[in-house]
Amino acid sequence: MSPRKLSKAKESESEVKAEGETASDSESRADPAPPPTSADDTPEVLNRALSNLSSRWKNWWVRGILTLAMIAFFFIIIYLGPMVLMMIVMCVQIKCFQEIITIGYNVYHSYDLPWFRTLSWYFLLCVNYFFYGETVTDYFFTLVQREEPLRILSKYHRFISFTLYLTGFCMFVLSLVKKHYRLQFYMFGWTHVTLLIVVTQSHLVIHNLFEGMIWFIVPISCVICNDIMAYMFGFFFGRTPLIKLSPKKTWEGFIGGFFATVVFGLLLSYVMSGYRCFVCPVEYSNDTNSFTVDCEPSDLFRLQEYTIPGVVQSALGWKTVQMYPFQIHSIALSTFASLIGPFGGFFASGFKRAFKIKDFANTIPGHGGIMDRFDCQYLMATFVNVYIASFIRGPNPSKLIQQFLTLRPDQQLHIFNTLKSHLTDKGMLTAYSEDE
Amino acid sequence: MLELRHRGGCPGPGGAVAPPPREGEAAGGDHETESTSDKETDIDDRYGDLDSRTDSDLPEIPPASDRTPEILKKALSGLSSRWKNWWIRGILTLTMISLFFLIIYMGSFMLMLLVLGIQVKCFHEIITIGYRVYRSYDLPWFRTLSWYFLLCVNYFFYGETVADYFATFVQREEQLQFLIRYHRFISFALYLAGFCMFVLSLVKKHYRLQFYMFAWTHVTLLITVTQSHLVIQNLFEGMIWFLVPISSVICNDITAYLFGFFLGRTPLIKLSPKKTWEGFIGGFFSTVVFGFIAAYVLSKYQYFVCPVEYRSDVNSFVTECEPSELFQLRSYTLPLFLQAVLRRETVSLYPFQIHSIALSSFASLIGPFGGFFASGFKRAFKIKDFANTIPGHGGIMDRFDCQYLMATFVHVYITSFIRGPNPSRVLQQLLVLQPEQQLNIYKTLKTHLIEKGILQPTLKV
Numbered sequence: 001m002s003p004r005k006l007s008k009a010k011e012s013e014s015e016v017k018a019e020g021e022t023a024s025d026s027e028s029r030a031d032p033a034p035p036p037t038s039a040d041d042t043p044e045v046l047n048r049a050l051s052n053l054s055s056r057w058k059n060w061w062v063r064g065i066l067t068l069a070m071i072a073f074f075f076i077i078i079y080l081g082p083m084v085l086m087m088i089v090m091c092v093q094i095k096c097f098q099e100i101i102t103i104g105y106n107v108y109h110s111y112d113l114p115w116f117r118t119l120s121w122y123f124l125l126c127v128n129y130f131f132y133g134e135t136v137t138d139y140f141f142t143l144v145q146r147e148e149p150l151r152i153l154s155k156y157h158r159f160i161s162f163t164l165y166l167t168g169f170c171m172f173v174l175s176l177v178k179k180h181y182r183l184q185f186y187m188f189g190w191t192h193v194t195l196l197i198v199v200t201q202s203h204l205v206i207h208n209l210f211e212g213m214i215w216f217i218v219p220i221s222c223v224i225c226n227d228i229m230a231y232m233f234g235f236f237f238g239r240t241p242l243i244k245l246s247p248k249k250t251w252e253g254f255i256g257g258f259f260a261t262v263v264f265g266l267l268l269s270y271v272m273s274g275y276r277c278f279v280c281p282v283e284y285s286n287d288t289n290s291f292t293v294d295c296e297p298s299d300l301f302r303l304q305e306y307t308i309p310g311v312v313q314s315a316l317g318w319k320t321v322q323m324y325p326f327q328i329h330s331i332a333l334s335t336f337a338s339l340i341g342p343f344g345g346f347f348a349s350g351f352k353r354a355f356k357i358k359d360f361a362n363t364i365p366g367h368g369g370i371m372d373r374f375d376c377q378y379l380m381a382t383f384v385n386v387y388i389a390s391f392i393r394g395p396n397p398s399k400l401i402q403q404f405l406t407l408r409p410d411q412q413l414h415i416f417n418t419l420k421s422h423l424t425d426k427g428m429l430t431a432y433s434e435d436e
Numbered sequence: 437m438l439e440l441r442h443r444g445g446c447p448g449p450g451g452a453v454a455p456p457p458r459e460g461e462a463a464g465g466d467h468e469t470e471s472t473s474d475k476e477t478d479i480d481d482r483y484g485d486l487d488s489r490t491d492s493d494l495p496e497i498p499p500a501s502d503r504t505p506e507i508l509k510k511a512l513s514g515l516s517s518r519w520k521n522w523w524i525r526g527i528l529t530l531t532m533i534s535l536f537f538l539i540i541y542m543g544s545f546m547l548m549l550l551v552l553g554i555q556v557k558c559f560h561e562i563i564t565i566g567y568r569v570y571r572s573y574d575l576p577w578f579r580t581l582s583w584y585f586l587l588c589v590n591y592f593f594y595g596e597t598v599a600d601y602f603a604t605f606v607q608r609e610e611q612l613q614f615l616i617r618y619h620r621f622i623s624f625a626l627y628l629a630g631f632c633m634f635v636l637s638l639v640k641k642h643y644r645l646q647f648y649m650f651a652w653t654h655v656t657l658l659i660t661v662t663q664s665h666l667v668i669q670n671l672f673e674g675m676i677w678f679l680v681p682i683s684s685v686i687c688n689d690i691t692a693y694l695f696g697f698f699l700g701r702t703p704l705i706k707l708s709p710k711k712t713w714e715g716f717i718g719g720f721f722s723t724v725v726f727g728f729i730a731a732y733v734l735s736k737y738q739y740f741v742c743p744v745e746y747r748s749d750v751n752s753f754v755t756e757c758e759p760s761e762l763f764q765l766r767s768y769t770l771p772l773f774l775q776a777v778l779r780r781e782t783v784s785l786y787p788f789q790i791h792s793i794a795l796s797s798f799a800s801l802i803g804p805f806g807g808f809f810a811s812g813f814k815r816a817f818k819i820k821d822f823a824n825t826i827p828g829h830g831g832i833m834d835r836f837d838c839q840y841l842m843a844t845f846v847h848v849y850i851t852s853f854i855r856g857p858n859p860s861r862v863l864q865q866l867l868v869l870q871p872e873q874q875l876n877i878y879k880t881l882k883t884h885l886i887e888k889g890i891l892q893p894t895l896k897v
Binding site: 166176193340354415 | 853
């Protein structure tokens, strides 16, 4: 293409303005002739080790090694426990936010308006404070009640968060500069949409985590598995293109990935349901002052006999099979991961084409930015959270008690009496058990 | 509405568009609009041009047609143009205020419908501005998708509200039970359908445009729909929590204008050159006084003060209750210096009036920032008014821009300082738990109530 385009490409900081046709999607496919990257972050070690291979295989190897490195990293973090996982989620969230905001700056050439950076990070802080406060209040109820400053912070939490947000809002209004109104409003909108996408999702991930690490690990692994499987199936069998937006995706990859992911989900949940540390809700215990995952596993995680339908019986030669009920749920999760999850990837592809960037950033060599790895996870976290709230658990009992204690006495009495008649109707409560 | 004029020349055969030198451009370097002969990138680049140019390059949208009714025009034809404008504004103001009173008289249900109607109209106005800015009116999917998302979000919020407040009504109907229990899942599925439709509707040449409209829709939803639902939640708390904040904002608008008109001298903020410090401060004091008096007047009536409840026997909304302590007269000892001035030792006030001071202060100090935000928005996109719905005043958004933050503030204020959680919601959640959990909670509650002396230990039920 014209030299002017190439020179333009070199000017941008962390992104590449590719041609519209060759902008690749987030799926891991090696380009025969990759467009010039502005900064190659591959470590020197790898570069030297692979220096004699051809460019195409080198790219493959870099991607492969980094994939294994990321998966190993994932396992280590799981081993280290929920607290570290929470921090990792937080860091991933901040990095994703930074990547998207940087794209916004580059699109609008607004990097030099200093207020934006401050305000964007300030809003990120506010929203995180709000969400973490809600989480802490829910799950660390006993800890919060003990410490007086924490109790006050938690009681007026919404008001404090709102005040902080308002301050940011007023600062924004006061920072409006005459020639740059439109730009500033765009960045304001951009920041808010990014917050909506990135921060809410990450907090839903943490909520899922608190439900039990299995609710965190199985969905994420299903999405990763679907990525890899769809790629493999597409590579070996791919023929019919799937969607114009990502020309390298194929129907064969899509369907093959779907079945492979469902099977993988079943196997993985079978393996994980056996261990308490994955299955129990994360709790904060007062005595040890740390997180514990110790409990009596709920019905979901106890083996049950299922009668196989007649059709499959003759095929497998078994009458019944022992499964965890959770595995049935895992089918729903894997199905979502393989059918709807890719839409998150298409969304990100469309976004990158719209703003003419090849990758979100260059953080991971061979893979692009953090967002590139997490784009299919967008909707997964929300889905899991909604799924849990709708089908698995009810409300949090300790939170209910906490809410109950703040009601007025007559309201408390009314609720108590209603509960009593309800329990009596159900036969859970008989007259004699009143005396304790 | 007239479309924005086409700016920038069409790319010639060589393909290079050379925009005029721009001042205040933040980053130097080549612009995306230059050097393209690729047809596909052309259209996107023009929008890139639109993004990064400074505001001065955009032409102003000429004022749209005048919607003043013929009657008014004839009646005022004799006056000069300036006074005519004044009269139109005045008459419309009075009309709006009477309409407000009428709706209040008709009750909470009508108020809810009114809030819903205003929300839909505000959404429509802002979306229309987006269409005009991005000249995307012809891409038919957007209109469908925007309204679909509005429907989804409204469904989600109304479902949450209905479940909370109409617990008895809901328990009766079987289908409603199902909808309520899986409400979040259903709402999420609806939203997902819209999201997937959006992804499938991405058209090669219009990616950026479509993403912009997607974001525009979502930010608009965030602003208008969430605020309107917080308004309705406040309404259910008691109509006084709806009336006093809104009237405080309106009063602040009017009194700040009057003070500024008669005494205004020092400009307040560059963004709105007609606002003055005198108007701001004068408006603050008058609004506090007004809020104080309005709270006193309204606190007497059960109709305004009681939470709105749905009674299944009467099958309608009822506002009848024992007013809480907030709305019962109490004697307050005046601080000494006021005692000397007023020559009284104590004064009878409703505690709510103290809260009304907080509400009025917010309305007059922070509320205007919502107005400045809207002014900045209008300047950024070179529009004079959001729409032309109300003659002399502009669109619905123009009237409600200062109310943005007020509804959220009132809601946060109520949840933090006034009431605890909603009892029927707590009950509903209790009933959803597992029986063992219910039993545990029952025992905990019983111990607690006996300790507090609310429940007498009984031997037999």
